[in-house]
Amino acid sequence: MKKLIVANFKMNQNPSETKQYLTKFVAGFNGNRADVVICPSFVSLPVATFLASGSLVRLGAQNVCDEEEGSYTGEVSAQMLKDLGVEYVIIGHSDRRNKFKESDRLINKKIKTALKNGLKCIVCVGESLADRNTGKTFDVIRHQIEECVKGLYENELESVIIAYEPIWAIGTGQNASVRDVENAAKVIRKVIYESYSEKASRDIQVLYGGSLNEKNVGALLNCSGIDGGLFGKISLNVNQFLDIANNLK
Numbered sequence: 001m002k003k004l005i006v007a008n009f010k011m012n013q014n015p016s017e018t019k020q021y022l023t024k025f026v027a028g029f030n031g032n033r034a035d036v037v038i039c040p041s042f043v044s045l046p047v048a049t050f051l052a053s054g055s056l057v058r059l060g061a062q063n064v065c066d067e068e069e070g071s072y073t074g075e076v077s078a079q080m081l082k083d084l085g086v087e088y089v090i091i092g093h094s095d096r097r098n099k100f101k102e103s104d105r106l107i108n109k110k111i112k113t114a115l116k117n118g119l120k121c122i123v124c125v126g127e128s129l130a131d132r133n134t135g136k137t138f139d140v141i142r143h144q145i146e147e148c149v150k151g152l153y154e155n156e157l158e159s160v161i162i163a164y165e166p167i168w169a170i171g172t173g174q175n176a177s178v179r180d181v182e183n184a185a186k187v188i189r190k191v192i193y194e195s196y197s198e199k200a201s202r203d204i205q206v207l208y209g210g211s212l213n214e215k216n217v218g219a220l221l222n223c224s225g226i227d228g229g230l231f232g233k234i235s236l237n238v239n240q241f242l243d244i245a246n247n248l249k
Contacts, residue, residue: 003033005034005221007235008232009038009040009062009236010232012041012236013041015043022057029056029057029242029246033246037087038052038059039061039090042063045084046084052085060088061081065078090230092107094126107123108150115156123148124165124209124230125163127141127168145162145191157204158203162205163208166210175211185223189204208220217248
């Protein structure tokens, strides 16, 4: 089974830069080793849709509103994303949790709204450095997952992907060890098992994200229980990300 790798551009690349990036990526991506989802900024999604159409590249958004429509200035709805050809959406990234104070309750509502509108959800969970240093890693992960999937039916989990992104490893140059990642994956699957079933635990896709690069990607994405990766900074370099996507083992 191929790995799923997701590029989160965050607040980088304007539409013209995304056009240059995807023109090269689409032409060079062979799809033999991995399935790829590119998540540019909202303003770059239209040009990304045009360039990715008919290709092996799938598109994702970095956020979505928890409401369907209405007086929510500055927000983007799930239906707007669907109309653009978006298939995936990142929900609950630590950037959103920390800087924009998104709660587990809000994240749960966003997930439900996204699923209702046919989007696949990449749900981010992970502990802070303080949590890690005080031995709370697994308690934090468990709580986040339980709150985020609350009220979901088991069949809806087919469109939910959980990304383990330890906050202390995002953009810091530090990355979790193989043991860290495998233990986190076990906890994630255990929570799903206890909340749903053995099948759900086995089938749900689990990604790792946090300072992934061309040197550690092989070891970390081949950890037991890990089905792919969520990439940040390195995905902005089209040559490096293409190399990873085409040669992942």
